[in-house]
Every structure is written in C-alpha cells, then in structure tokens.
Amino acid sequence: MDYDTYGSTAVELAIALANADLEPDDGVSRFLAAHDEWFTAGTSLELTASDAHKAAATARLVRAVALAESQPDVLTRLNELLALARPRPYATDHDGELHLHYARPDAPVLEQLTTTVAMGLSQVVVQHGWQRLGVCSAEGCDDVYVDTSRNASRRYCSNTCASRSTVAAYRARRKS
Numbered sequence: 308m309d310y311d312t313y314g315s316t317a318v319e320l321a322i323a324l325a326n327a328d329l330e331p332d333d334g335v336s337r338f339l340a341a342h343d344e345w346f347t348a349g350t351s352l353e354l355t356a357s358d359a360h361k362a363a364a365t366a367r368l369v370r371a372v373a374l375a376e377s378q379p380d381v382l383t384r385l386n387e388l389l390a391l392a393r394p395r396p397y398a399t400d401h402d403g404e405l406h407l408h409y410a411r412p413d414a415p416v417l418e419q420l421t422t423t424v425a426m427g428l429s430q431v432v433v434q435h436g437w438q439r440l441g442v443c444s445a446e447g448c449d450d451v452y453v454d455t456s457r458n459a460s461r462r463y464c465s466n467t468c469a470s471r472s473t474v475a476a477y478r479a480r481r482k483s
C-alpha cells in the first residue's frame with residue numbers, strides 16, 4: 308500500500324478513534340489531546356456534551372465500516388460517515404512535505420476530526436478495497452485495523468495481539 312500520502316495516514320486517525328475508549332466523561336477530550344497533531348495549531352479542543360456525543364457517533368460509524376461484510380453495507384455506512392464530513396481541502400507544507408488537508412484550517416475541532424476521519428477512511432476504501440479493514444482475531448480483543456501489509460494478510464490489531472495469539476495457539480496444541 309502506498310502509505311506516503313495524507314490520504315492514507317489519515318485512516319490511522321480513524322482507526323485510533325474507533326478503538327479509543329470514549330466512554331468516560333472526558334474520553335473524547337482525552338482522545339483529542341492525544342491526537343492534537345491532526346488539528347490546526349491553536350484549535351480549541353473544548354467540546355460541548357453534544358459535540359462529544361457526535362464524536363462518539365463518528366467513532367461508531369468508523370467501526371461499522373470496518374465490520375461491514377459486504378460492499379453494499381460498506382457503501383451505506385461509509386456514505387453515512389461522509390455525510391457528516393465538511394470537506395474543504397487545502398494544500399500545505401507545514402511539516403516540510405507538500406500534502407492535502409481535508410478540513411478548512413479554522414473549522415471547529417469536531418469538524419476537523421469528522422472530516423479528516425471520513426475522508427481518510429474513504430480514500431483507503433476506494434483506492435485499496437474495503438477488505439483492507441478488519442477486526443482483530445485475538446481472543447478478547449475487538450479492535451479494528453487497517454491492513455497495510457503487501458499481501459493483505461493481517462489478522463490482528465497489533466503485534467501484541469498477534470504474539471499473544473501465537474502463544475495461546477502453541478499452548479493449545481501442546482495440551483491436546
């Protein structure tokens with residue numbers, strides 16, 4: 308997978324949002340603070356309760372796209388997510404590399420988040436296929452991932468889950 312474009316890296320924000328624990332009162336705020344490099348410098352990370360609910364709904368939609376098992380389902384859910392986006396792209400070289408941002412730089416943080424996540428996820432789905440999204444096969448983990456491996460062979464959300472599962476399979480074999 309060509310991974311050197313903002314279009315592809317923005318999907319990482321989408322995956323991180325889908326896997327984040329947004330449940331506690333300040334869950335969304337903590338997520339924004341941990342990922343503030345995605346927002347225009349100086350953007351207020353303050354959210355109203357209703358904004359926090361909207362961010363959590365966006366997270367659920369990303370997850371729903373990753374869990375969808377047919378192309379029609381992917382399209383329905385992806386378009387639901389895209390309907391929340393307010394794209395107004397602009398080119399920038401703020402980090403030394405010329406690339407596109409999807410949301411206007413002075414948009415409120417929720418708009419920047421939703422737009423970046425929706426556009427990043429869509430780019431990967433239309434360019435590389437929805438089969439690139441999946442849910443972790445490790446027992447007790449239901450995190451979603453985007454498969455960036457060359458042969459699309461990924462099954463786990465992280466190396467931690469992959470090695471945990473290898474050990475568990477080894478133990479299971481020894482027992483039987």
Ligand SMILES: [Zn+2]
Pocket residue numbers: 313399401402406408
């Ligand atoms: Zn950038």
Ligand SMILES: [Zn+2]
Pocket residue numbers: 443444445448449450463464465468
């Ligand atoms: Zn996992």
